Structures are given as C-alpha cells and as structure tokens.
Amino acid sequence: MSADPQPVESAADTAGRRYRLDRTALSDSLPLVIPAIPFGFVLGLAITESAMPLWAAWLTSPLIFAGAAQLTMVTIAGSASLWAIISAVLVINSRHVMYSAALAPPFRHQPRWLRWLAPLVMVDQVFALAVLRNDEPPASFRRYYITIGLVFFTVWNLVVPLGMVVGPIIPDSWQLDFAPVVMFAGLTLFAIKRVPAGVAALVGGLVSLAAAGLSDRLGILLGAVAGVIAGAIADQWLATPTPDNTTEQPGAPA
C-alpha cells in the first residue's frame, strides 16, 4: 500500500480494463503517428544508402528510436568521424532532457519497472501527448503512456524495414538521397514556435553555411552551438521588457 498524496487509483475505474489498451490513447496517437510513416519510410531508404553496415543502421530503430537522430547518423556515416557522428546525434537528442524533466512528476507515482522502461519509447510525439495527462490518476496515466509508447514503437519498427526493402528497387533518377534534406528543412520550420527558436535556427543555419567547407561535418556542431547561444541571448533580450511573451508550447516536433 502506498501513501500517495496524489490522485488515488479507483478500483472501479481500473478493474477489468487494466490490461487493455487505452482507446483514447489510440485515437490521440493516430494523427501523430500518420505523419511519422513517410519519415520512417525515408529513413528506411536512407539506411540502404548508408555507409553504415545494414544491421547497425537497422538497429538504430529499436535501440535509439529517434527519427531525426537516426536519419542524421545514417546520412553522415562515412563522411564524418565517429566522434562527429556521436556528438551530432547526442546534440540532437539533448532536447529529451527537457521531456524527462517535464514528465518527472507523473512518474513519481509509477512503479519502478515503468520508470526504467518508459524512456525507451519517449519520442517527441509520446512526450507531447503524455505531458497533457500529467494530472491523471497513476493507473490511467500508466495505461495511456504504455499505449501510445507501443503504438509509436510498433509503427516505427514496421515502417523503417519497409523502406529498407523498397529502397533498393527505386531508381537513382528519383534522387531520393535528397529526401532527408527536405525532411530536415520541414522539421526545422516546425520546431520554430517562439521568436528565440527562430533566432536559434537562423544563426545555426548561417554559421553552418559559413562553416560548410570544414571537413568532418564540423559545421553542424558549430552551427548548433552558435544557434543555442544566439537563442539564449534573444530569449534574455525579449524576456526583459514585456511580460506577454510567455506562450510556450510543450512538445516541439522533430
């Protein structure tokens, strides 16, 4: 028996439904999982073009499970050193620290096994949906989180191999190696929800352009660092005079 000061699990609420998937969670995840399908497909295509061994590139899906980071890894493998690949991937995924921080309160009331397993499926979309349920009773939150986590993990791990199978059949004239660039351009624009984020993207892009000639794709790291610094300065600058710029939205896509 736990002495939970927070919402108590009602027996009537959970009895009989405990082991079923949450229907609300299924319908909530539908609009978010559909756009992930072409992304996973493009990643599958990129994997077949990658300099990485096929097994390792494929394993990024179940083990890393982060589209933008996976696409980066398989795309720059072969033209960047190991440390450059690792730092690019980790910088991209560092945003998940924020998700972890935001979801820490509801996980305080969850069993240890879920706390260990939950991070494995904590992609952007899962975070964006789960953070809206922070105040639900622990049992409902658990069912909701597990359902959306399973949906995204399953769909992703079906779609990526599909792209890997179809990839080699598509002729080179389709120029599908350009598809990841278009995806990243779209993700960049979707991620800009506040002015400082726009400044971060603009400076990041310009510094990356200026540093494009550097070997080892060093421009990515330089651009990212410069962008984050510029964004922080813009944040500071905008926060001082007016109090009306507090409309933050959780769950940036990408």
Place this chain on the structure above:
Amino acid sequence: MSHGAAALVLIVCAAGTYLFRGGVILLFADRTFPPVIERALQNVGPAVLAALTVNLAVSGGGGSGVDIVPAEMAALLIAGVVAVWRKNLLWTLAAGMVALWILAAL
C-alpha cells in the same frame, strides 16, 4: 564504416539517448531545472536542425567541400513555403521532391 565502429556509435548513441530521456525520471524526480536551462534546451532542436539542413544541403557528395545545386536550393525553398503553409511533413516532402524532379528535368 567497420562493424566495430558502427557498433560503438550505435551503443554510445543508444545509451546517451536513454540517459537523456530517463535521467531526470530515474535520478532527479523531485527537482526541476533552472528556467534558463529549460529555455536553452528548447532552442537546441531548431538550432541543430537548421545547422544540419544547411550542412546536408550545401555539402558535396563526400561530405566535404561545398557544392550548391540551384535546382536543389529552389526545391528546398518550395518545400519550406509548403511546410509553413500546410504544417505537414508529408506535403512538405512531396512538394520538395516533385519540385526537384521538375526543376532537374528543365
């Protein structure tokens, strides 16, 4: 890339990603970050994605050297307009690729 190098990259990135996602939940469940850090983390996504897009768009096939292809730049611009307009990744991808095919054929 050798099998050993690929395994190393895979393991380090998987472990790092897990720690980013689970670190706060597992270790510091009762603490929050200072607002400055939380705000800075929100800018990481846009900054790194923009840097990545530009680097991939302007670099040559081997990854070093600059190689700007006008048709690709125009296709990216069109994709960007569609991204802002439709706010949908599928439309963005379709617009960018179709634009590239048409422009490359001209």
